Amino acid sequence: MHQLTIAEMIRGLQSKAFSSMELTRHLLARIQQLDSSYNSFITVTEELALSQAEAADQRIAKGEAPTLCGVPVAHKDIICTNGIRTSCASKMLDNFIPPYDATIVENLNGAGTVTLGKTNMDEFAMGSSNESSYYGPVKNPWNTRCVPGGSSGGSAAAVAALLVPGATATDTGGSIRQPAALTNTTGLKPTYGRVSRWGIVAYASSLDQAGPIARNAEDAAYLLSAMVSHDPKDSTSLNRPHEDFTAGLSDSIAGLKIGVPKEYFGEGLNAETAARVQDALKEFEKLGAELVDISLPHTELAIPAYYVIAPAEASANLSRFDGVRYGHRCENPKDLRDLYMRSRGEGFGEEVQRRILVGSYALSAGYYDAYYNKAQQVRRLIKQDFVQAFEKVDVIMGPTTPSPAFELGAKGADPVAMYLEDIYTIATNLAGLPGMSIPCGLVNNLPVGLQITGNYLDESRMLNVAHQYQQVTDWHQASAV
């Protein structure tokens, strides 16, 4: 049963070939048996899952079940869940149990999904390898000596290990697409504002966006359809009509114009990764698409701009963790300053502290214009590159990551080297565009991801393009386990 896709589970549940209770019990047992090898879950919500599965079976029996009713999912542990610990993989929030659900959890619960648990991640979503979790690193199911990518590494690894068919995740600089690429899963970051951020612990508010990680584009389309809604509780939530993202999956892509940026195939890209991506582009040509050479000239500035903007926003967002209202508090503080300083010094891990300090620097008197304001200007230049490109093409394609998964610990001593892992994904977040990663081959038995960047609000087309590729290739069916 664990090998079924979400689409197959929907058919099986609706035809009553199996019940949600059977499916849920099977996957819970699998998590219990196997997850010690991957560490992809922080919390397993067995009791909740069984009660939701029972309720789902009742809805199915009455013939009033929504499409996803009874399908098991997991939520990244940055997404608030009522009565269930939401730790952000941090000692700071190790004891935090929110009294509310995030809007996307509410939406998925409303669609009848069954929550199996909360997935591991980089602390406060800061990382590209999933090694900075307070609960220990996640292991890549393709090779447990390697990282699964970050920060949504737990969600990606759980899907790749067939512990759950789909999971929620968040992407601030590539954290859905990069782990999807390294684990042979399909991950989609929607247009900024498409999915409500209410109830998701904020890292960098102008960049954060939630989306699904699943085994293929069709499954991602099912999950995204349930996740998207206009949310008055999130002032950046876009008010657009509801879309069924599965509706256009079968459309032909003949005549599609695919932009191929020269900057994504330069120095720093692993030669074999480049070859797998080029092979994928040839497949698209066979499907009737046309490849168009384009340039995104400000690409190399995306990382420096991100590492000013994201830490600056993080330093403001994480100021709420002060040991007073929730989260970790140090023992016996001698005064209020001591309480703040020690609670935050003890509660935050190394990478989180580093980013807060960089953000404080960028926003401090005398440096604001030189760093923060400058980065926001460069951000506009990066967006303009994409706007100009989309005047000529329908989607943009390239590698998701510079190389396949690297070994645990390989880049831990050099934060700057780690930051370069997101070199192809960050610009999409700065511009607010939707992006996804789909499996497109293996190098030394480690997965390679193809990145598809779409125009604003064009998630349907991206999913259609990805699905058509997955109809003629079987990379997405390759399994780690």
Added chain:
Amino acid sequence: MAVDTQTVEKLAELARIAISEETIEEVSGRLGDILQLVDQLQAVNTDGVVPMAHPLDEVQTLRADKVTETDQHQSFLNLAPQSEEGLYLVPKVID
């Protein structure tokens, strides 16, 4: 760009994060590497470019000025490390 330990101490104070004496050298080295990376921005000509704070330049949404939230203060107080009689407790601030 090098970051001296005095600057790190000042940043730690601004960010309200206690950093131990033993790690301050290492922290300053790492911050220096990151600031060297972001210093690439200084070479870009951005004359006349309007800074971009929101990716879609959307207009801020407004709502009617009326209370829609229910009172959940007890739920939130329950999360606090220390609270009493509906208030958050902190060490004494005024002598």
